[in-house]
Amino acid sequence: MKESGRKQGAAPPCAACKLLRRRCAQDCVFAPYFPADEPQKFANVHKVFGASNVNKMLQELPVHQRGDAVSSMVYEANARVRDPVYGCVGAISSLQQQIDALQTQLAMAQAEVVHLRVRQTASFSHHGFGPGSPSNSGSPSSKLMGSQAKPIFDMDMVVDHASFGESMWSC
Incomplete structure (x- = not known):
C-alpha cells in the first residue's frame, strides 16, 4: 500500500x-x-x-x-x-568583556616593555656604555663636524629615570 x-x-x-x-x-x-x-x-x-x-x-x-x-x-x-534571559547576547557580552580585559593587559605589558627599555637605556648611559663613553666618544653630530668643533645642539638624549621612568610607568 x-x-x-x-x-x-x-x-x-x-x-x-x-x-x-x-x-x-x-x-x-x-x-x-x-x-x-x-x-x-x-x-x-x-x-x-x-x-x-x-x-x-x-x-x-x-x-x-x-x-x-x-x-x-x-x-x-x-x-x-x-541563558534564558540573554541568550546569544549574553555570550557576546561576556566575550566582549574578555576582549576588553585582555586588551588592558596587553597595553600594560607593552607599557612595561617600554619602561624596561627606558631603564635599560638609562642604565647603559650611566655605566659608561652610552654616547659619552670612551668606546663611543662624542655624538654623531660632533664626529661629522670634526674633533675641534663643538655642536650647538647636542641631540643625544639623556633620560633621568628617577624623575621620568618611575613616576610615569608605575602602576
Missing part, C-alpha cells in the same frame, strides 16, 4: 516528526536539517521558537538558505537553554 509520504519502515522519522509524534512525509521540511540521530537539536529549537514558527521560517526561505537559518536557530536555541 503506497502512501503520499514515506513508506513505513523505509527510513526512521526525522527528530522533529518524532518529537511532534507525527508521520514524517517524504517532503518533510525538517528532515534534511534535524536527523533522527540528533533529537536534542530539534528539541531545543522547538522549545525556544516553536515547531510552527520554524516550519514557517523554513518554508519562506529559498532551499539554499535553509541550512544557514537552521544553524542560526540551533545556535540561538542552545544559547537560550543555557
Whole structure:
C-alpha cells in the first residue's frame, strides 16, 4: 500500500516528526536539517521558537538558505537553554568583556616593555656604555663636524629615570 509520504519502515522519522509524534512525509521540511540521530537539536529549537514558527521560517526561505537559518536557530536555541534571559547576547557580552580585559593587559605589558627599555637605556648611559663613553666618544653630530668643533645642539638624549621612568610607568 503506497502512501503520499514515506513508506513505513523505509527510513526512521526525522527528530522533529518524532518529537511532534507525527508521520514524517517524504517532503518533510525538517528532515534534511534535524536527523533522527540528533533529537536534542530539534528539541531545543522547538522549545525556544516553536515547531510552527520554524516550519514557517523554513518554508519562506529559498532551499539554499535553509541550512544557514537552521544553524542560526540551533545556535540561538542552545544559547537560550543555557541563558534564558540573554541568550546569544549574553555570550557576546561576556566575550566582549574578555576582549576588553585582555586588551588592558596587553597595553600594560607593552607599557612595561617600554619602561624596561627606558631603564635599560638609562642604565647603559650611566655605566659608561652610552654616547659619552670612551668606546663611543662624542655624538654623531660632533664626529661629522670634526674633533675641534663643538655642536650647538647636542641631540643625544639623556633620560633621568628617577624623575621620568618611575613616576610615569608605575602602576
